Amino acid sequence: MDQNEKIVMFGVTHVLAIDGFSSKIVGQATMPVKNNLTIYNDVYRSAVMEYGMWDQVRVDHGKDFYLTLFMQEKLASHRHNTERPPYLQTPSTKNHRIERIWPEINNRVNYPLKATLVQLVDQEELDMEDQMTRFCVSSLTCQLAQIGVNRTVQAWNAHRIPGRGIPNYLARDGCPKKLSTDLLPNASVAADWYDQEVGSLTRVSDFGTNPFPSLQDQEAAVRGFALQCPDTSGLLDNAVNNLPQPFKDGLKGLIDISRRSCQLQLEQEPGSDDTSLPSACHKFLQSLFTVFSSRPHYPEGLAVISRAANVHRIRSRRSHGVVIVSSKRIADITIFQVPGQTSPSDSQSSL
Structure with missing residues (x-):
């Protein structure tokens, strides 16, 4: 083996x-x-x-x-x-x-x-x-x-x-x-x-983080991708024959479908009903998600928030000066200095 x-x-x-x-x-x-x-x-x-x-x-x-x-x-x-x-x-x-x-x-x-x-x-x-x-x-x-x-x-x-x-x-x-x-x-x-x-073993090994809150949501995204790309074997056939574009398009389509599915879940979860998420924090994250997920490309290097209840991180290039650091607790989020702001009280705010 x-x-x-x-x-x-x-x-x-x-x-x-x-x-x-x-x-x-x-x-x-x-x-x-x-x-x-x-x-x-x-x-x-x-x-x-x-x-x-x-x-x-x-x-x-x-x-x-x-x-x-x-x-x-x-x-x-x-x-x-x-x-x-x-x-x-x-x-x-x-x-x-x-x-x-x-x-x-x-x-x-x-x-x-x-x-x-x-x-x-x-x-x-x-x-x-x-x-x-x-x-x-x-x-x-x-x-x-x-x-x-x-x-x-x-x-x-x-x-x-x-x-x-x-x-x-x-x-x-x-x-x-x-x-x-x-x-x-x-x-x-x-x-x-x-x-x-003997000892313990790692039961589950993941690459990346599954953005779907439930198996039903993931299956719905898979069905949406199947409608867009019914023949996945064709993606491999083209890539093997030096025609990579169908694989590129299929992958981008899968990412977009997953992002839209997560955005829909976010919109359907009001902050007032989530006892673990402060309302102001939820609305702030929802507005960020709406703005960033609407962009097909991310010239500022911003990553999409995949789930309101589990923010992984939002990253931007250092030249833009915006860094959002998050931990597993949704409330532990800090926004550091933004270009053009000089006041210490304005340069940093915490949620």
């Missing part, structure tokens, strides 16, 4: 599992941030359930495989060859079998998507310091990357390796030892076992 982090700066990480005998890719997942539970559930557990129990799992020294190694060792007695160590940790560069697939995925998936995103950042059309933008970029890019990885995996497993054969054919019988679902719990239960016997 190994991970690929060529576009980790945009919230995309791949993890693959390959069978050492047949060279078949037996498990894979694309995620915003490497996470023990996701790797165990979507890569290791799904592969073992389908193909059987491997005699040995080989990984690098990363902490993100701890839950997988914990369960592999816990189930060591159910292997076919119990004389071998249940797992082996080696430098990633020595994980030779799986290293051969990464150039294919990089060329077919990662590099075209990364080139488009880098262009947007260089042209200042994408602010990767804004939490809503980070979330949207990671969400859409992960979706496109997963499509590309699925295609690459299917092609790899069906191609003939000189001197070895076709991976799909070689792995047709799976491993000698099969496991029942009772022995392989889901990620949450496995993590509970790990907590009890």
